[in-house]
Amino acid sequence: MGVEVSVENLTKSFGSQNIWRDVSLTLPQGEVSVLLGPSGTGKSVFLKSLIGLLHPEQGSVIIDGTDITKCSSRELYEIRKLFGVLFQDGALFGSMSLFDNIAFPLREHTKKKEDEIRQIVMDKIELVGLTGAENKLPGEISGGMRKRAGLARALVLDPQIILCDEPDSGLDPVRTAYLSQLLIDINAQIDATILIVTHNIQVARTVPDNIGMLFRKELVMFGPREVLLTSDEPVVDQFLNGRRIGPIGMSEEKDDAQQRREQEMVDAGHSDGGTAEDVRGIVPQLQATPGLPERKAVGRRQARVREILHTLPEPAQRAIEESFLEEERAQENGREAARKTQKVGAGSGTASTSSSYDDSSYQGSDAQTEQFPAYRAGDKAL
Numbered sequence: 001m002g003v004e005v006s007v008e009n010l011t012k013s014f015g016s017q018n019i020w021r022d023v024s025l026t027l028p029q030g031e032v033s034v035l036l037g038p039s040g041t042g043k044s045v046f047l048k049s050l051i052g053l054l055h056p057e058q059g060s061v062i063i064d065g066t067d068i069t070k071c072s073s074r075e076l077y078e079i080r081k082l083f084g085v086l087f088q089d090g091a092l093f094g095s096m097s098l099f100d101n102i103a104f105p106l107r108e109h110t111k112k113k114e115d116e117i118r119q120i121v122m123d124k125i126e127l128v129g130l131t132g133a134e135n136k137l138p139g140e141i142s143g144g145m146r147k148r149a150g151l152a153r154a155l156v157l158d159p160q161i162i163l164c165d166e167p168d169s170g171l172d173p174v175r176t177a178y179l180s181q182l183l184i185d186i187n188a189q190i191d192a193t194i195l196i197v198t199h200n201i202q203v204a205r206t207v208p209d210n211i212g213m214l215f216r217k218e219l220v221m222f223g224p225r226e227v228l229l230t231s232d233e234p235v236v237d238q239f240l241n242g243r244r245i246g247p248i249g250m251s252e253e254k255d256d257a258q259q260r261r262e263q264e265m266v267d268a269g270h271s272d273g274g275t276a277e278d279v280r281g282i283v284p285q286l287q288a289t290p291g292l293p294e295r296k297a298v299g300r301r302q303a304r305v306r307e308i309l310h311t312l313p314e315p316a317q318r319a320i321e322e323s324f325l326e327e328e329r330a331q332e333n334g335r336e337a338a339r340k341t342q343k344v345g346a347g348s349g350t351a352s353t354s355s356s357y358d359d360s361s362y363q364g365s366d367a368q369t370e371q372f373p374a375y376r377a378g379d380k381a382l
């Protein structure tokens with residue numbers, strides 16, 4: 001089961017350059033959270049600080065009762081075993097096959113025998129849809145496949161905390177949708193605490209329980225996804241809608257005079273590059289694939305959010321009440337779908353509950369190996 005990560009007043013600088021300050025947030029146990037923010041605001045630096053690869057000069061990161069900013073290197077080594085990390089560039093070893101890359105944490109951190117390692121690695125390779133590519137070198141496969149190999153490697157130690165740095169960058173919308181479903185399915189299977197850094201608005205709207213945003217060296221907000229998605233903060237509005245007009249500039253920040261000049265241009269009829277339609281508002285959160293266990297985080301989150309509901313802005317409160325109803329409906333629909341597909345499965349003699357993934361047609365073709373297979377109920381738990 002996932003563990004809570006509690007960050008308090010964290011501040012990080014490189015020399016005289018302050019990256020962000022006083023960042024406080026809690027990643028609730030087993031919930032999925034997204035961190036948004038313009039490029040260069042220090043999202044990757046934040047992820048690296050959570051695993052003790054970088055050392056913030058102030059504040060604390062409490063994981064399983066240990067403050068990793070102050071603990072010994074021995075304790076840090078132990079805490080790191082709780083993590084699975086997908087770095088922004090995949091961070092695979094270029095001279096090792098995908099198999100050896102994915103096996104690396106098992107060989108490094110466990111005393112498992114090679115045949116057991118092989119079993120685990122091949123399970124993860126299948127999970128991320130890379131069957132058949134295990135002997136390839138990272139340089140021989142596409143960027144999307146490298147991301148999935150990185151994700152498989154992040155999963156081999158059965159992590160309780162999963163950090164993903166822009167897992168969707170370089171992926172087309174369809175592969176991004178497969179990836180989103182895969183992350184939700186993994187969460188349903190192992191109840192790990194997940195933090196995803198992304199620029200993808202569709203991922204931010206459909207995947208997480210919680211969303212936060214870094215801007216101007218601060219955490220603008222962090223909380224239940226409905227808070228950010230109903231927020232009328234200019235920076236949130238600009239980011240979600242991909243507008244040029246707003247506080248975020250090409251080099252991150254703009255001054256007030258610049259913002260006024262741009263607003264005058266828009267008022268005079270010049271397009272600001274954003275969508276005409278406002279994309280804020282709530283869309284239903286992704287559910288685990290029918291036939292998988294339901295996400296345990298859903299019930300815990302409902303109880304947690306009910307406690308803080310009265311402290312949230314009015315539009316967020318209304319959206320959360322609606323989300324709770326929607327979650328109940330969606331879970332019931334999921335159970336119904338699982339019942340139906342199980343009947344179909346029994347009739348045709350296959351255990352698969354997924355219509356989107358078929359083993360026999362899947363292997364071989366490059367186009368098909370770019371897909372993420374939906375997780376199947378017949379598969380082993382992670």
Ligand SMILES: Nc1ncnc2c1ncn2[C@@H]1O[C@H](COP(=O)(O)OP(=O)(O)O)[C@@H](O)[C@H]1O
Pocket residue numbers: 014019037038039040041042043044045046
């Ligand atoms: N190891 C480092 N040494 C010095 N500066 C760094 C280091 N890592 C990141 N930075 C700086 O920190 C800032 C934030 O970087 P990063 O976390 O990669 O942004 P993001 O992931 O939000 O795009 C950038 O200005 C970057 O140059």
Ligand SMILES: [Mg+2]
Pocket residue numbers: 043044045088165
């Ligand atoms: Mg980054």
